[in-house]
Amino acid sequence: xxxxxxxxxxxxxxxxxxxxxxxxxxxxxxxxxxxxxxxxxxxxxxxxxxxxxxxxxxxxxxxxxxxxxxxxxxxxxxxxxxxxxxxxxxxxxxxxxxxxxxxxxxxxxxxxxxxxxxxxxxxxxxxxxxxxxxxxxxxxxxxxxxxxxxxxxxxxxxxxxxxxxxxxxxxxxxxxxxxxxxxxxxxxxxxxxxxx
Numbered sequence: 290x291x292x293x294x295x296x297x298x299x300x301x302x303x304x305x306x307x308x309x310x311x312x313x314x315x316x317x318x319x320x321x322x323x324x325x326x327x328x329x330x331x332x333x334x335x336x337x338x339x340x341x342x343x344x345x346x347x348x349x350x351x352x353x354x355x356x357x358x359x360x361x362x363x364x365x366x367x368x369x370x371x372x373x374x375x376x377x378x379x380x381x382x383x384x385x386x387x388x389x390x391x392x393x394x395x396x397x398x399x400x401x402x403x404x405x406x407x408x409x410x411x412x413x414x415x416x417x418x419x420x421x422x423x424x425x426x427x428x429x430x431x432x433x434x435x436x437x438x439x440x441x442x443x444x445x446x447x448x449x450x451x452x453x454x455x456x457x458x459x460x461x462x463x464x465x466x467x468x469x470x471x472x473x474x475x476x477x478x479x480x481x482x483x484x485x
Contacts, residue, residue: 292327293325293327293328295321296325296327296328296331297318297321297322297325297328297331297332299331299335301318302328302331302332302335303335303356303358303359304358305318305322305332306332306335306362308361308362308365353421353435353436354408354421354424354433354434354435354436355393355434355436356434357395357432357434360372360393360434360436363391368390368391369388369389369390369391369439370389370390370391370392370393371385371386371389371391371392371393371439372392372393372394372395372434373392373393373394373395373469374394374395374397375394375395375396375397375452375465375467375469376397376465377397377398377454377464377465377466377467378465378466378467379467379468380467380468380469380470381467381468381469381470382470382472383469383470383471383472384471384472384473384474384475385439385442385443385445385474386474387476389439389442390438390439391436391437391438391439392436392437392439392442393434393435393436393437394434394435394452394467394469395432395433395434396408396432396433396434396435396452396454396465396467397431397432397465398431398433398454398464398465399431399464400426400427400428400431400464401428403426403427403431403456403464404425404426404427404457404458405423405424405425405426405456405457405458406424406426406433406454406455406456406457406464407420407421407422407423407424407454407455407456407457407461408420408421408424408433408435408452408453408454409421409452409453409455410435410450410451410452411450411451411453412448412449412450412451413448413449418450419435421435422457423457433454435452442471442474443474444474445471445473445474446473447471447472447473448471449468449469449470449471450468450469450471451466451467451468452465452466452467452468452469453465453466453467454466454467
């Protein structure tokens, strides 16, 4: 097997596998994959990795920041995902239901000129629930998706979560502050019937 002189980027392979090729030409990718055994093998590894993530998500073991492409792929693969979309300054009521596999917050912000961000999530009494540093981002209309397993969220009490997104580096700037007003899971049959 020869060495590929123009290997496809990992992001391109992930996007192709997830059927999210909005920035790349699928025909051009397919031609390259047909002619290049090295990149085809990397795509096979990406698909295997993706199937592993799907299995972990079904087991309630996916937590953290995920791409929109991965979110869409998990949804297409039959997982029940609940998504709350927030712009800077938004306060959104949220909850979780019996059939959910993953609950996620889509945080929108202007990432113009920003290479990486940090996200902090605090709960009651300013307790830190999650923190992510130096997450690569791009684009004026950027999005960061924070996902949690539904099984974990079902155990949360009613509470308010504060999410703060800042740029990293010397000039740390707040890009957005968001509030999730979480209502505790209600396992009553009436609630399940309304939302299934």
